[in-house]
Amino acid sequence: MSNVALNCLMARIYHIATEPEWQNANQHNQYEAESLQTEGFIHCSDANQVVWVANHFFKAVPGLILLHIEAEKLQARLVYENLEGGEELFPHVYGPIELAAIAHVSPFEPGLDGTFDHHAGNFEII
Secondary structure, eight states: OEEEEOSSOOSEEEEEEEHHHHHHHHHHTEEOOHHHHHTSSEEOBOGGGHHHHHHHHOTTOOSEEEEEEEGGGOSSEEEEEESSSOSOOEEEEESOEEGGGEEEEEEEOOOTTSOOOGGGTSSOOO
16 A cells, blocks of 8 residues: 655545535535545546546436645645555545635536547546
């Protein structure tokens, strides 16, 4: 298992959420995914990982949104690690994400075939 704690944070990380989760975050002024309670962190992705994650875990799921998170504004610890035995490192946020750290929220819909492909224009990664 490889893990790297970052001192020099990257500009943006991303998290796939549902509209009800986002509405709840707005009521509490912070975002907390269920995984924060069950696993101790919030799963995120770098820009080049979003499509793979979406197709692996959310294929054909409508009504999603993509949170564009400014990593340097996080109050919680951000760790790049792989906890499933692979080599690719994923960003994990070990605490709630304050709304001030969320720079943009965009619709995140699969294509007609149920897959996600940012080249198809169904969503944006900025």
